[in-house]
Amino acid sequence: MRQLSALDAQFLNFETDTNVANVAGLSILEGEISRDELVSLVRQRSAMVAPLRQRMLPVPFGLDHPYWVQDEAFDLDYHVRELALPAPGSDRQLAAQVARLHARRLDRRHPLWEMYLIHGLAGDRTALYTKLHHAAIDGLGGADVLAAFMDLEPNPKPQAREPDVEPDFAPETAEMLVRTAARLAANPAHLVRFLAAAVPYLDQIPFVSGLPGAGTVSRAARGLVRRLGLGDGQEVPGLPKLAAPRTPFNGPVSAHRRFAFVELPLDEVKQVKNAFGVTVNDVVMTLGASAVRRWLIDHDALPEEPLVAGVPFSLRGVDDTEHGNQVTLMITSLDTQIPGPRERLWAVHEAMQRIKDRFNLAPARWLRHLSEGMPAALTGLADRAAFGLVAQTAPPINLLISNIPGPQIPLYVCGRRLLAQYPVSVITDASGGLNITAFSYNGQISVGIVACRTMVPDVWNLAGYLQDALEELKSLI
Structure with a gap:
């Protein structure tokens, strides 16, 4: 019986009709797949991925975070769905359909995922859109879930039957309340540990660093640590004052989404990387900066100051198989x-090097540890209040942008070759109405762009600008 972590629960708490916490992948496959084939595959493989067969069980009165329990009424007919574009469906028609699906909240009475088999795509291709709730899985974990349905060859040998796993059935109410009492008793200890580890770094922690007095308190704490001979003596690289300027994609997001996607040749990105002595991630971040710059110029909205981007970092170890958000x-x-x-x-290279150095030295798990130190009922109220406040005031960041490395070998689903794998991520009032996420697969970097429809109606322009930005960097070699 696994309980949602405080960080997992945050993705439930902030969700509204407009702030929707779905993470997804759009798989483009060669050839046609029948729904029967797909259902058979999912039935076989879903037993190996616990979140696909578990639903949420709330604790009475919201006193603690919910639990994941076995869904005794698990129904693949509900989760695996089928639709078709008017043939021959274009990429833009596919993206519009995905945007509509992505904007819909998942039903919390069922396991928090849905899979859509989409026919009618031009070029003898089939699309597979799979979405999960961010409370159940993070971006990297979501990629692992999708990988469970993929093979290294078109006709793999039948897999050995997995050993039976004892299902996590719903706990009794009394048991949940006893656990809640124990958790409440432990909250102060969690908070004390967080404060002891993090106070010296308050001016280095995103969002917290902007609070009045954070710099003074953290500098005093670091001085005390040095005088007492505690810590490792390493100074965390300073964080420049970052104030997110106003842009057309900041403010309260609507309930509607736009989605666009594009592929960039990985070998061309590596050519730029090698020529300038930077990283693939630096080049991808620069392409995002260049595309957004051009879009802002189009709309006569380019700020004189740099934008502030949120960059997700995974805390998962190589052998880490734990579900939930890390x-x-x-x-x-x-x-x-x-x-x-x-x-x-x-400039992007220097900025990324700075946050990598900070990530290695500062308390990277600060958000999770702080969340665990707060009572669950208060955390839910605080999350909703914070999002409401951010929606009406200055945004902490302008957009989210990230790059996820993936497998560089061909994969197969139901014997059909996977041609491309596009990420479809999250936008919120707090993070801005634009998210650019890249995923590398088999020699290509597949970029998925999610935006608020009213803020960025011309999202396909950004996809084209990414390609232009790569050509621009190549011309400098």
Whole structure:
């Protein structure tokens, strides 16, 4: 019986009709797949992925975080769905359909996932859109879930039967309340541990660093730690004052989404990386900065200051198979104000190096530890209040942008080759109405762009600008 962590629960708490916490993947497959084939595959493989067969069980009166329990009425007919585009369906028609599906909240009475088999796509292709709730899985874990349905060859050998796993049935109410009491008793200890580890770094923690007095308190705490001879003596790189300027994609998001996708050749990105001595991630971040800069110029809305981007960092170890969220958010400047592509790349490289150094030294699990130190009932109220406040005031960041490395070998689903795998991520009032997420697969970088429909109606322009930005950097080699 697994309980949602405090961080998992936050993705439930902030969700509204407009702030929807779905993470998803859009798989483009070669050839046609029947629903019967897909259902057979999912029935076989879903037993190996616990979140796919578990629903949420709330604790009475919301006194604690919910539990994941076995869904005794698990029904694949509900979760695996089928639809068709008017043939021959274009990529833009597919993206519009995905945007509609992605904006819909998942029903919390069922396991928090849905899979859509989409026919009618031009070029003898089939699409598979799979979405999960962020409370059940983070981005990297979601990729692992999708991988459970993929094979390394078109006709793999039948898998050995998995050993039976004892199902997690719903606990009795009395048991949940006893656990809640124990958790409440432990909250102060969690909070004390967080404060002892994090107070010296308050001015280095995203969002917290902007609070009045954070710098004074953290500098005093670091001085005390040094005088007492505690800590490792390493100084965390300073975080420049980052104030997110106003842009057209900041403010309360609507209930509607736009989605666009594009592929970039990985070998061309590596050419740029090698020529300038930077990383693939630096190049991807620069492409995002360049595309957003051009879009802002189109709309006569380019700020003189750099944008502030949220960059998710995974906390998962190589052998970590735990479900739920193990992610932290770092913030960095995104130098859209720099006109020269070469100078923009170097500025992004320096900014990314700075947050990597901070990630290695500062308490990366600060958000999870702080959340665990708060009573669940108060956390829910605080999450909703914070999102409401952010929606009406200055945003902490302008957008989310990330790059996830993936397998560089061909994969197969139901014997059909996976041609591309596009991420479909989250936008919120707090993070901005634009999310650019890249995922590398088999020699290509597949970029998924999610936006609020009213803020960024011309999202396909951004997809084209990413391609133009890569050509611009290649021309400098």
